[in-house]
Amino acid sequence: MAVQPIDQFAKNLRPDTRAAVHDGSKIGHEKRTRLLFDHLPDANRLRVLAGEIKQHVVENLDTYLPQVEAALQANGVKVHWAADATAANEAVLSILRARGATKIVKSKTMVSEETALEPFLRAAGVDCLETDLGEFIVQIAHDHPSHIVKPIIHKNRREIATLFEQNGLGAYNDDPETITRRARAFLRAKYLAADVGLTGANFVSVESGRLVLVTNEGNSRFCLAATKCHIAMVGIEKLVPRDRDLGLFLNLLARSATAQQLTVYTEFINGPKSAAQPDGPEEMHVILVDNGRTTVLASECREILRCIRCGACLNVCPVYRQASGHAYRSVYPGPVGAVLSPLLAGERFPELADLPKASSLCGACNEVCPVNIPIPDLLLRLRAKGKAEGAPLAAAGTPPMGAWALLASQPTAWKAALLGGKLINYLPTKLLPIPALRAWEAKRELPAWRGGAFRSWLKHRKSAGPQEAQKSQNEPTL
Amino acid sequence: MDLTQRVLPGPDKRVQLMATCLCDAFYDDAARATVEVLEYLGCNVEFPDGQTCCGQPAFNGGDWPASRKVVRHTLQVFAGDLPVVVPSGSCAAMVFHGAPLEFEHEADLPAVQQLARRTWELADFIVHALGVTTWPGRFDGTIALHRACHTRGTKTCEAALALLNSIAGLKVVPVGEVEQCCGFGGTFSVSFPNISTSMGALKLEHVRAAQPDILVSPDMSCMMHLAGLAAREGRPLRTMHLAQILRDALKNGGQL
């Protein structure tokens, strides 16, 4: 029987990696829950409300996108539109070329991971440096982030210390504080020498064109304090209608992502710096990126566009905890990734058609989602899509259902099967060539088959009356 | 599906029982206990004989045409306007949530929605349809309640806990990381056997740490998985359906 790649990945995962991912996620989830419910009078009401606001945005992008463009322009921001990854990367490059810029410092942005901006710029001769500590480590390790907000949750301090040593960042020292100080010193010089600061955006207010960035390390602030040009790559779904809605989303985002009331830095950017201010960008560009989002918008899974990238669904997900982010083979891992990644892949959907299967459909992701995305429903829709399109990865390991459906719609056959199934009690089930049964039996006992026993009891007591049935309770049925 | 607008029983308290395929095949006593409990509460329980399965395996597996075939059969079998009681949070959720989802674009969606509005998980039905919030009788022992995942967003566990906590002699102990899934997930248990069993092992750790005599669930599917894992480890776990506890409490108290 064909195996599911994510299950296989989990099986082969190094035990210390699994423990790091599992424990890190568990702690993150527990802290989040305490903070949300201790602080706020009705956290669940907020999740529903935030979901309604984002759903409204998603379903009114035709109105909001031109509005936000105008608001940004009124703030002195140059607006670019990028239909796909190539267009987005080229938009960045053309801005750099126009300024003669060759060095950029970059604050963590998932959109740029999607478009593979860094290798593109490197090939074009641009020095593009990640400044978020985790992303910086990912970059020097030639690795990929494995979590939306904790990019190196899969790495331990020893691996990082070795990397630093290999990259000339000091003799081996695995103390996290030393690692952080060394990165601080190294990156500081880079900020000050850079021409351009590149960021994403967590929210953009349609009302004011305010672009909101949240970070903890201060790296995005440094990008915007040290350089003279700011480029923000923004997914077209990042809008909120009104400034006041930011009060709701900021309260939910940091609590859901990192169990903070607010992140250390919450920056509201309304265009290039003011005249009186000596530091910061004199020029600001926003690139509105589609890159598959309109395909998602056209699908029946458009609710996933509400996502504010907090990672709470990863932290709570029992499958993610066992498999880790790299198992998902895409920029977005975990439950949100299992929906978003195959859809963003467009025509390459079959390559990721197994992702929606990597869920017990337990629903914990929906329960924690700050924008109340019905992730299990969307996973189910994508399973149906995978099956309908005959994607082999969607089918791997799932028993065929045709014969079962036939049986389950014919009561006579069903009842016969209930009785006949008893055979299984006498067969060496571990040896039966039924893949599903063997997968079950590998680590679990099957209960005894009691097919038809309930019906027989019911029939018996009906003919005998309830009193008689009571007496016959312990008699063997069938 | 809005669960606040569901069909309540009439004065004659006639209900239909959807026993579920797992009870039909493995756990006959859970179905029997459901009948006995409902009858004790004055219900007139009808068992439509043509019933098979709710359609969930194919729904979860992505084979919606196959699933719809089974759901359509279920619609026929459970025709009428009586409340339908299900001793499984998962099968109940399939009827009131899953089926409307997979019938979104089907002409017979209204029929699916009609059945959805009539369908109740057992504990939810006892507490919120019949208004029974305490349970008589006696059950001596310590139990833990497994929060079956498909009861999320419903009032099942709240109802089950209210009933269990009111039973004389019964002590309910909390289990750690109660929001975590047991790893069953239907076909997930066989298509992702490694992850599924690792999840089960974590759940078993938490259950054992709580030291209950019995693990109780509103769903036998999770119990099949956990008991199967525990048995293979050679450290058997005693599991019971909620209905069995309620029925045994009545028996011990002389009410049955």
Place this chain on the structure above:
Amino acid sequence: MTSGRDTILSRVRSALAPLPRRAPLPDWESELVVMRQARGAVDPWTLFAERLRGVNGTPLTSAGELITLLDRGGWRHGYCDPQVWPKLAAAFPTSFTVETMFDRARVDEFQFGITRASAAIAETGTLVLTDDGTASRLAALAPWVHIAVLARADIFTDVPQAVAALPKDPNVIWVTGPSKTADVEGILIEGVHGPGVQVALLID
């Protein structure tokens, strides 16, 4: 050739065309997002100070306390906003070197930076800096110690109030405690790219 703009907008329109109706925009009460502890708070500074300590920040109420803190840390070279310096100069002993121009060429020579805070948010322990109200973005960020000078009247109780009062300034930043990371094994380390010590100094 169609522009990216036209392509995206036409894709958006055709994706949304089949929707029978669009989700409405709900309104919501600000009360919903105000933390319990901030309700009916008597003195905004008291709440602010408590919440700032909660994120490992340092609330101070006199220049004397600030000097003690800087002295203990061995931080004697720093920057001060020229508008603030006249109020503080008298308190600083001659052993301190304080400049009123932040020179980015000597960025690491500055161990502390004193700037103005335009406002604060009590329930979160947050300081609000703006481009027009903060003399130098770098001076509030690069030194190990950042001191934001705050007036009592400028403290909002909660986040919705602060959002409602967002100024027209091109750049507003909310700072909630020292810069930090937990990227390495989830261990909290303060002072990543920004300050490792975040002070709010109340001056009435």
